Amino acid sequence: MSPTITTSSEANGNVSAATARAAASAAATAEATGPQPVTMAKALNTALADAMHADPSVLVFGEDVGQLGGVFRITDGLTATFGEQRCFDTPLAESGIVGMAVGMAINGMRPVIEMQFDAFAYPAFEQIVSHVAKMHNRTKGAVKLPMVIRVPYGGGIGGVEHHCDSSESYYAHTAGLKVFTPATVADGYRMLREAIDSDDPVMFMEPKKLYWSKDQVDLAELRNAHSAAASAGQSSEGRAAVARPGTDATLIAYGPSVPTALAAAEAAALEGRSLEVIDVRTLVPFDDATVSESVRKTGRAVVIAEAHGFASVSSEIVARVQERCFHHLAAPIRRVTGFDIPYPAPKLEKYYLPGVDRILDAVDDLQWEN
Amino acid sequence: MTISADHTAHPDTTGQAPAEDALSEAAKKFGITAEDYMLPARHQIEMVDPDGRLKPEGEQGTEPGHEYPLPGDEELLAAYEQLVVGRRVNDQNSALVRQGRMAVYPSSHGQEACQVAAALCLSQGDWMFPTYRDAVAVMTRGVDPVQVMTIFRGDWHGGFDPLQHKVGIQCTPLTTQLLHAVGVAHAAKLRGEDTVVLAMCGDGATSEGDFHEALNFAAVFHLPVIFFVQNNKYAISVPLAHQSVAPSLAHKAVGYGMAGERVDGNDVVALLAVLDRAVKLAREGSGPLLVEANTYRMQAHTNADDDTRYRQNSEVAEWRAKDPVNRMRTYLTDRGLLDDDGEARIREKAEAVATQLRDGLSEDVPVEPQELFRHVFEKTTPQLKEQSALLADELARDAAASQNPASQEAAK
Numbered sequence: 001m002s003p004t005i006t007t008s009s010e011a012n013g014n015v016s017a018a019t020a021r022a023a024a025s026a027a028a029t030a031e032a033t034g035p036q037p038v039t040m041a042k043a044l045n046t047a048l049a050d051a052m053h054a055d056p057s058v059l060v061f062g063e064d065v066g067q068l069g070g071v072f073r074i075t076d077g078l079t080a081t082f083g084e085q086r087c088f089d090t091p092l093a094e095s096g097i098v099g100m101a102v103g104m105a106i107n108g109m110r111p112v113i114e115m116q117f118d119a120f121a122y123p124a125f126e127q128i129v130s131h132v133a134k135m136h137n138r139t140k141g142a143v144k145l146p147m148v149i150r151v152p153y154g155g156g157i158g159g160v161e162h163h164c165d166s167s168e169s170y171y172a173h174t175a176g177l178k179v180f181t182p183a184t185v186a187d188g189y190r191m192l193r194e195a196i197d198s199d200d201p202v203m204f205m206e207p208k209k210l211y212w213s214k215d216q217v218d219l220a221e222l223r224n225a226h227s228a229a230a231s232a233g234q235s236s237e238g239r240a241a242v243a244r245p246g247t248d249a250t251l252i253a254y255g256p257s258v259p260t261a262l263a264a265a266e267a268a269a270l271e272g273r274s275l276e277v278i279d280v281r282t283l284v285p286f287d288d289a290t291v292s293e294s295v296r297k298t299g300r301a302v303v304i305a306e307a308h309g310f311a312s313v314s315s316e317i318v319a320r321v322q323e324r325c326f327h328h329l330a331a332p333i334r335r336v337t338g339f340d341i342p343y344p345a346p347k348l349e350k351y352y353l354p355g356v357d358r359i360l361d362a363v364d365d366l367q368w369e370n
Numbered sequence: 371m372t373i374s375a376d377h378t379a380h381p382d383t384t385g386q387a388p389a390e391d392a393l394s395e396a397a398k399k400f401g402i403t404a405e406d407y408m409l410p411a412r413h414q415i416e417m418v419d420p421d422g423r424l425k426p427e428g429e430q431g432t433e434p435g436h437e438y439p440l441p442g443d444e445e446l447l448a449a450y451e452q453l454v455v456g457r458r459v460n461d462q463n464s465a466l467v468r469q470g471r472m473a474v475y476p477s478s479h480g481q482e483a484c485q486v487a488a489a490l491c492l493s494q495g496d497w498m499f500p501t502y503r504d505a506v507a508v509m510t511r512g513v514d515p516v517q518v519m520t521i522f523r524g525d526w527h528g529g530f531d532p533l534q535h536k537v538g539i540q541c542t543p544l545t546t547q548l549l550h551a552v553g554v555a556h557a558a559k560l561r562g563e564d565t566v567v568l569a570m571c572g573d574g575a576t577s578e579g580d581f582h583e584a585l586n587f588a589a590v591f592h593l594p595v596i597f598f599v600q601n602n603k604y605a606i607s608v609p610l611a612h613q614s615v616a617p618s619l620a621h622k623a624v625g626y627g628m629a630g631e632r633v634d635g636n637d638v639v640a641l642l643a644v645l646d647r648a649v650k651l652a653r654e655g656s657g658p659l660l661v662e663a664n665t666y667r668m669q670a671h672t673n674a675d676d677d678t679r680y681r682q683n684s685e686v687a688e689w690r691a692k693d694p695v696n697r698m699r700t701y702l703t704d705r706g707l708l709d710d711d712g713e714a715r716i717r718e719k720a721e722a723v724a725t726q727l728r729d730g731l732s733e734d735v736p737v738e739p740q741e742l743f744r745h746v747f748e749k750t751t752p753q754l755k756e757q758s759a760l761l762a763d764e765l766a767r768d769a770a771a772s773q774n775p776a777s778q779e780a781a782k
Contacts, residue, residue, distance in 0.1 A: 103552055
């Protein structure tokens with residue numbers, strides 16, 4: 001046995017003892033009632049623990065996810081609770097992590113794996129594009145790959161090179177992958193549970209600048225709501241959310257850009273302009289209905305994303321809205337995205353990232369009549 | 371030389387042996403040092419020479435700790451039958467490509483001993499992860515020949531259910547499937563099952579990054595995976611010397627802390643002996659093993675390749691003399707295990723498989739355009755539903771137009 005898994009007390013291949021302990025732990029957290037300040041990191045961590053508790057085939061692995069709990073602490077405590085067979089460190093090799101997860105999913109497991117940073121996931125690109133995305137289609141559904149690849153992504157944390165990429169467009173462009181990205185603490189919990197439940201592979205893009213953002217949420221209530229929805233076969237996959245209702249123009253954003261869009265809407269309200277903010281939530285599948293409904297109502301739209309604008313998710317959104325809402329538009333759809341440059345150094349990132357002022361400038365440019 | 375690894379970063383708190391000790395255990399079992407256990411024997415293992423004669427025991431390449439008993443007669447006869455079928459399958463498929471019935475076929479002509487042994491060494495609950503050139507191994511494992519060839523027929527990218535046969539899809543991106551093998555073995559181990567997984571690749575593929583990652587993961591997690599490298603000397607046109615200057619590909623094992631062995635890849639007797647033992651060791655908990663089979667790709671990479679541009683006919687002729695099928699026929703006939711009747715029966719069986727392939731691949735298989743959208747996801751998306759409707763509408767209009775020539779005329 002390898003040193004990594006033999007130090008576990010469940011080294012005999014029996015995972016049920018660890019699951020029983022986890023049940024006790026989950027029961028303890030379930031007692032908390034009423035909304036409390038919770039970070040997105042905590043919500044994601046709780047979602048992982050609850051999923052592992054609910055299903056012994058859910059495994060978590062990656063780099064530094066064991067004893068350390070992940071460099072962002074998203075897997076904190078999972079090894080202690082579930083044992084080294086259910087949450088463990090791998091050798092430092094991203095293609096190996098994804099490729100091994102494919103094999104585990106073929107053989108009955110539901111792996112939830114962590115890529116340490118957006119730009120460190122690229123060695124795994126071949127496994128993701130050639131196998132994760134294609135296996136179900138190639139085998140006419142005989143082989144399902146119920147796996148989640150968690151990717152901390154985006155900037156705004158003052159990270160050095162290779163730590164701030166917005167890589168979602170690579171995955172959204174690949175047929176056969178679903179791509180989720182939460183923007184709120186509650187969605188962090190809800191969407192990660194749904195991603196793990198999904199029989200399709202999900203790229204789970206976590207906005208790393210929002211890991212420490214807090215909302216008032218009731219985790220026990222979220223847990224119960226998830227259980228009820230899951231047993232009824234319901235999922236919020238493919239559904240965008242109206243993050244703020246408005247009437248004059250629609251801001252379409254996702255992941256790390258949603259709080260920025262909300263701040264812009266707040267500032268616009270002070271100037272007497274009512275902006276609706278749509279949180280896309282799942283890039284694939286995309287919720288054309290909710291987005292189009294909003295734009296048809298307001299007649300104006302700005303798409304906001306941190307990623308480079310050229311050939312991106314934001315360009316896709318503009319194209320789709322234009323195709324569906326042309327006769328309702330009072331102005332061309334604008335985009336506020338990252339510039340088409342490699343992600344800048346920390347002291348320069350504020351010039352790169354879509355900010356409130358740049359969004360309001362774009363809104364001002366929407367051919368208002370007065 | 372002492373080989374050890376520093377595993378102190380993960381202190382052993384449960385009293386269970388780390389991987390390093392597992393190697394010492396293995397060495398103890400065979401009365402040799404850990405490095406002698408991991409390094410391949412000085413010479414490749416070969417039992418029956420190209421003329422079909424059993425080599426004297428002292429000349430089979432075996433050493434203490436690298437001992438290989440001769441496989442049983444029944445196993446050898448079964449292997450010979452599969453060799454003959456495999457050769458017939460290879461040549462039938464190449465003919466079907468020439469006739470335009472298949473787009474392409476990467477033939478394993480000359481490598482049939484490797485193909486057959488790779489399948490026969492496994493039990494029913496074990497898994498195999500083949501490459502695009504391993505169709506004969508997949509058929510030997512029991513998958514329907516026409517289903518195996520569907521991938522080359524052109525109506526879908528695969529034709530068999532991997533879960534039903536415990537055979538991975540035939541993989542084209544080199545060595546990516548080795549990691550899937552590692553994952554299947556890891557999942558089985560976590561559930562306490564004694565599954566062994568055989569992961570196949572070629573000599574050129576050992577240059578790929580996933581080869582390294584797969585061997586390392588298998589070794590670190592101490593998984594029952596046998597990495598079976600068919601060294602057929604060429605990666606399309608590039609000879610082995612341009613891929614690696616290691617003493618042998620089997621020597622790569624020691625770098626990962628696993629045992630390696632070299633075997634004559636045209637000698638099915640030696641192949642079965644080495645692979646049977648590897649499967650047994652892996653099932654007993656030895657961790658992964660690496661087996662390099664020394665063989666030769668007798669034909670071009672595929673029908674699209676021209677091998678006269680990069681190798682001499684004399685080299686090919688040299689290997690023709692080492693043919694795995696003829697060698698086995700001579701050996702079994704000389705031993706009195708095979709007579710004319712037995713040979714005729716086997717030929718008949720091979721011919722039946724060839725007929726099955728001709729019939730199956732000559733059929734014009736109707737394709738169903740809506741199937742394009744059906745399997746992309748387990749739970750489809752609104753976008754794919756729209757695209758599916760678009761295609762259905764196009765097809766409906768085409769059909770209507772072809773049923774009503776007048777409207778076709780009007781449309782002009």
